[in-house]
Amino acid sequence: MKVLVLPDHTSDVNMIVFNNSLLASxxxxxxxxxxxxxxxxxRSTLTGHRxxxxxxGFVPEATATRERAPSFALSSHDATLxxxxxxxxxxxWDTRSSDITEILTGLEESVVAWxxxxxxxxxxxxxxDGTVCMWNRDMRxxxxxxxxxx
Numbered sequence: 001m002k003v004l005v006l007p008d009h010t011s012d013v014n015m016i017v018f019n020n021s022l023l024a025s026x027x028x029x030x031x032x033x034x035x036x037x038x039x040x041x042x043r044s045t046l047t048g049h050r051x052x053x054x055x056x057g058f059v060p061e062a063t064a065t066r067e068r069a070p071s072f073a074l075s076s077h078d079a080t081l082x083x084x085x086x087x088x089x090x091x092x093w094d095t096r097s098s099d100i101t102e103i104l105t106g107l108e109e110s111v112v113a114w115x116x117x118x119x120x121x122x123x124x125x126x127x128x129d130g131t132v133c134m135w136n137r138d139m140r141x142x143x144x145x146x147x148x149x150x
Contacts, residue, residue, distance in 0.1 A: 011027050088106070090114065111127060
């Protein structure tokens with residue numbers, strides 16, 4: 001068994017998650033490190049959060065063919081990484097380019113739970129103050145998606 005050492009964070013690691021070829025680690029140092037599991041090396045360091053990153057997760061994109069109903073699969077080629085911050089913001093990342101594709105705002109407290117539909121079309125999150133917010137990203141074609149407080 002080979003032991004892999006995670007990339008150095010400068011503070012506590014809050015969470016780690018896998019997809020088929022990446023390990024992502026989120027830290028109190030406000031960064032996310034992406035580790036390429038096949039090459040055993042750091043692929044990139046994601047920056048942009050202004051506070052502690054509390055949760056991360058990969059969300060697969062939907063795929064469809066004429067022969068069958070839509071399905072999904074996790075891979076480094078079709079997954080979005082979602083990160084939640086103590087400032088109430090949620091960032092969606094393209095793991096291929098390491099770019100932020102969208103910043104969702106509307107919560108005023110730390111994010112304590114989140115979920116998303118396949119393809120991240122709808123994202124929901126709960127804040128420490130009990131607020132639950134939902135963003136319908138299909139609306140982004142006409143305007144920036146707004147948080148709907150539930």
